[in-house]
Amino acid sequence: xxxxxxAAEEASDREDQGIVVEAPLYRRRTRGWEIxxxxxxxPPAPAPRPLAVARMLAMAHEIVRLIDEGAFVDQADAACxxxxxxxxxxxxxxxxxxxxxxxxxxxxxxxGAGRDPVTERGxxxxxxxRLWAEQPRPTPSRRSILDARxxxxxxA
Numbered sequence: 001x002x003x004x005x006x007a008a009e010e011a012s013d014r015e016d017q018g019i020v021v022e023a024p025l026y027r028r029r030t031r032g033w034e035i036x037x038x039x040x041x042x043p044p045a046p047a048p049r050p051l052a053v054a055r056m057l058a059m060a061h062e063i064v065r066l067i068d069e070g071a072f073v074d075q076a077d078a079a080c081x082x083x084x085x086x087x088x089x090x091x092x093x094x095x096x097x098x099x100x101x102x103x104x105x106x107x108x109x110x111x112g113a114g115r116d117p118v119t120e121r122g123x124x125x126x127x128x129x130r131l132w133a134e135q136p137r138p139t140p141s142r143r144s145i146l147d148a149r150x151x152x153x154x155x156a
Contacts, residue, residue: 004107020110023037024037025037026038026039026040027040027100028040031145037115042137045112046112046113047112048110048111048112049089049110049111050107050109050110050122051075051106051109051110051111051116051117051118052116053095053106053118053119053123054106054107054109054118055097056092056120057096057098057103057106057107058094058097058107059092060092060094060095060096061077061088061096063092063093064076064096066078075089075090075093076089091120091124094127095120095123095127097130098123098126098127098135099132099135100132102123102126102135102136106118106123
């Protein structure tokens with residue numbers, strides 16, 4: 001084979017293989033695959049937010065303050081004005097029966113994304129214990145009352 005024929009044959013082999021590009025590529029699964037030359041940056045972590053039950057506890061204290069100041073005659077009047085049932089208003093107001101240490105921990109707790117570590121339903125059982133001394137306290141194994149979740153509050 002002549003030198004020209006060998007070069008032509010080699011060129012045709014390269015055409016069959018396609019073009020080779022050497023560059024870093026990054027991929028991310030979306031609806032299909034997204035390929036980019038730039039590294040794909042993960043979205044930032046969500047900003048910490050207060051517990052949902054902390055907002056309810058703050059609202060309960062505000063309702064009690066308004067009743068004490070005479071803006072509402074009683075809980076039933078507050079429930080009617082705010083669009084709650086009387087039973088729901090009792091549940092909200094009962095959050096003020098929690099021990100001050102527990103209330104403080106709830107009000108200052110912050111969580112990221114996902115489920116809250118403590119629910120109002122779980123706190124209702126704690127608030128039903130009228131004596132603060134008998135309400136759960138942090139222990140060495142459970143540094144926070146927020147770690148104490150009932151069986152129905154756990155994720156299965």
